[in-house]
Amino acid sequence: MTTYRIAVLPGDGIGPDVTNEAIKVLNRLEKMDETFKLDLETFDWNSEYFLKHNTMMPEDGLDQLKKFDAILFGAIGDSRVPDEISIWQLIMPIRKQFKQYVNMRPIKQLPGIxxxxxxxxxxxxxxxxxxxxxxxxxxxxxxxxxxxxxxxxxxxxxxxxxxxxxxxxxxxxxxxxxxxxxxxxxxxxxxxxxxxxxxxxxxxxxxxxxxxxxxxxxxxxxxxxxxxxxxxxxxxxxxxxxxxxxxxxxxxxVGGLGVSPSGNINPEREFPSMFEAIHGSAPDIAGKGIANPIAQIWSAAMMLEHLGREDLATVVMNAIEKVIMQGQIVTPDLGGTSTTEQLGDAIANAIEEQF
CATH class of the missing domain: 3.40.718.10 (Isopropylmalate Dehydrogenase)
Known part of the structure; x- marks a missing residue:
């Protein structure tokens, strides 16, 4: 069994909502596959943290993140904090200092969208x-x-x-x-x-x-x-x-920002790579439970592939496609009425069915 150490930065707005569903999917994989073990650690480095500490992350933040195998990032952005602060004190230092010079973004139309x-x-x-x-x-x-x-x-x-x-x-x-x-x-x-x-x-x-x-x-x-x-x-x-x-x-x-993932990759693996949906924190829908978690779940699948678990990444993608094809549980951006949590549950259940 291999244990993967993952740093989780849920961020602002809908970031925590969609990240929760990605973690739900990863936990379901861990439950179903005895060769897959997660060690997750969550960091509350976001705009709220800045308002309390006048910095987006601690002075040794990058040193703390170095020890992880990968980073799962939610979204950042809050009207109370200028964008140049939230971006240049959190996302950019991680991308640049960790030499994540490849930003990989699949543009793929999933069946049913x-x-x-x-x-x-x-x-x-x-x-x-x-x-x-x-x-x-x-x-x-x-x-x-x-x-x-x-x-x-x-x-x-x-x-x-x-x-x-x-x-x-x-x-x-x-x-x-x-x-x-x-x-x-x-x-x-x-x-x-x-x-x-x-x-x-x-x-x-x-x-x-x-x-x-x-x-x-x-x-x-x-x-x-x-x-x-x-x-x-x-x-x-x-x-x-x-x-x-x-x-x-x-x-x-191919369906909007709610279904599009990305990976910030350090190919040499000298530092952890970071995976995130390409959408922002969407403050206008934060807390409403209607954000689409597919982009974040797909980003988690990209993380699995990067970690060498292409088999589990395929399981996640099969589950996403099955739920979308059925069309019964989808969020409003895809023409449905389901909540963020309901869609995450459906994908997690579709994962379990494959085992």
Whole structure:
């Protein structure tokens, strides 16, 4: 039996609600499979914590998290705390200090969920978003605040190493899964320094993978193509900002943010990787019991796969698909009337049935 140490950060808003259901699913797996053991530890590092301690996590917070095999993260965001504080004092330090430079976001239409698109072509691709640098940099500043000549500068950081790492990870994934094309989101016709470096390094990496085509597409065109022909894509690589926007668009094509997961991955496993739904804390529906927990449960399945338990990840995905296909217990965002807890129960029960 292997015991997996998991740090749980439920966060704000609907974060605790959906995280509870993901833990429910993990606990049911633990009950049914004697080879699977969990050691969960929950950390109350959120906006409420900030209001009490004037920091989003303790000074040794990252040191505390280092000892875990993985992190399950809820969502962060509260109107009482500026976003730049909650994000840059919690999520960003974890992603950057733990070298989680791969943000993996599956865009997959699950059976039983209708796309707003008229086409019946299957939508099933993965976006690998560079997660450690790019446009999400705290390098910059402002001058003349509040005056007529007020100005702000925000620097984008693109390094050859950063592009090479994300491109190599994507091509390795493509090779392992018999994918013949990797699409790179770029804008090198207008962003002539950082995006040209992106293109050059991506092409260099592609040359090492015979039989896999590299297709470079300008980001504005790619956003349109996601709607016009999403079935054309299998693996996409993108910078931090481009990937963030593309995956929210992709999520809208397959059922919304409530069903879309993600993993912040440190491929070298020097540090724990972190798994979270791509949605935010949704304060407008917090506490109402109507949030869709599928994205968080799917993120937990991605965590299981990362930990080497592909078998249990498959069990979870089979359970999610079965419940959705039956269509009797789904949350309002999918056209149903069920609660967050009811949907979590149904998925957990569908897991148990497989054993």
């Amino acid at each position: 209708k796309s707003p698109l008229k086409s019946d072509a299957p939508i099933d691709f993965v976006v690998f978003r560079e997660n450690a640098e790019g446009e999400y940099s705290n390098i910059g500043g402002s001058l003349y605040d509040g005056q007529s000549q007020e100005m702000a500068i925000q620097n984008t950081v693109i390094t050859a190493q950063g592009v090479e790492r994300i491109a190599k990870y994507a091509f390795e994934y493509a090779q392992k899964n018999n994918v013949r094309k990797v699409t790179s989101a770029t804008k090198s016709n207008a962003i002539i320094h950082s995006m040209k470096l992106w293109d050059t390094v991506a092409e260099k990496v592609a040359n090492n993978y015979e039989g896999i085509e590299l297709e470079s597409v300008f980001i504005d065109a790619l956003a349109a193509y996601f709607i016009q022909k999403p079935e054309s894509y299998e693996v996409v690589i993108a910078s931090n900002l481009f990937g963030d926007i593309l995956t929210d668009l992709g999520a809208a094509l």
